[in-house]
Amino acid sequence: MRRLDATGVRRHAGGLADLLADTVRGGASIGFLAPLGRAEALAWWGERAADVAAGRLAVWTVHDGGRVLGTVSLAFAAKPNSRHRAELVKLMVHREARGRGLGRRLLATAETAAVAAGVTLLHLDTETGSPAERLYRSAGWTPAGTVPDYAASPEGVLRPTTIYYKRLTAPTPTG
Structure with a gap:
């Protein structure tokens, strides 16, 4: 798992693009048709590289060799x-890598980084009834409500x- 700077986003853009295309082909509603x-x-x-360079977006990736298997981003307000607060965006795991806990690890990484950045509230939107919804609920996320006809599927x-x-809280020091 690594956090990418703007140069890293540009360098890995091909692998990130392949992951995005695979996610859309798999039917995930992540903003693309x-x-x-x-x-x-x-x-x-x-x-996205410009947003990373400006500090408006943080991007993490998981690689298998040179191939990008997963990514998650935080968009800072x-x-x-x-x-x-920040928005959790574009949590994606390649269809061939699903079921191995990669999504949960990406989510935990983003949450930990948010706390380190002083963020106390995260939010996101996801297609109602999607597999992602089960992940978020099991990771302690709270549903705020459902909006009908919010976005088109692929x-x-x-x-x-x-x-x-x-809601996020900073870890309590032990000692």
């Missing part, structure tokens, strides 16, 4: 009254989305 071309996925990740069908949040 199928079929997602590699050029579009590369461009999207290329645009820019407004002065919101700097205590096939273009409008689906409900559930908004989740998780």
Whole structure:
């Protein structure tokens, strides 16, 4: 597991694009319609590098050799009254690597990094009824509500989305 700087995002953009395309092909509603071309996925990740360089986004990846198997990001709030929170975005695990706890490890990494950055509240949205929902619930995330017809699935069908949040606390020093 490694946190990527802007250069790392650019360097691994091909692997991240392949992971994004695999996730969309697998039916996950993560903001893209199928079929997602590699050029579009590369461009999207290329645009994220500027956000990483500016400190607005943190990106972690898990690799198997040169292949990106998973990623998760934290989008930090820019407004002065919101700097205590961040959005968990684009938690993706390659379909061939699922079922090994990789999603849980990525989620825990992002949560730990959020605490270290002084974030006390995380939020996210995910397709209602998706496998991701089970992960978030089992990891202690609280559903805040469901919005009907929030986003289209990769096939273009409008689906409900559930908004989740998780309060974070800094670890208590032992001693």
